[in-house]
């Protein structure tokens with residue numbers, strides 16, 4: 001396995017410490033990155049320490065009482081800061097539509 005010089009490796013690969021793809025007939029047309037160093041479980045887990053998803057923190061809409069995202073227009077009544085931002089269509093009766 002021969003290593004290409006640093007100049008031929010893309011910057012992202014250099015930053016991640018990845019080798020350039022191996023040359024030779026077996027690797028013809030293969031652009032897969034090859035890891036240069038093993039990432040230890042500790043290093044991997046430390047990296048993933050910031051990957052947790054955070055639960056949404058919904059607020060109660062002051063006009064309709066529905067839960068909504070803070071600082072966003074209420075999706076159920078179209079109100080924001082006590083004024084109508086989105087004109088809501090009248091409720092559609094599904095049974096009436098089907099007939």
Ligand SMILES: [Zn+2]
Pocket residue numbers: 061062063064065066074075076077078079
């Ligand atoms: Zn609302």
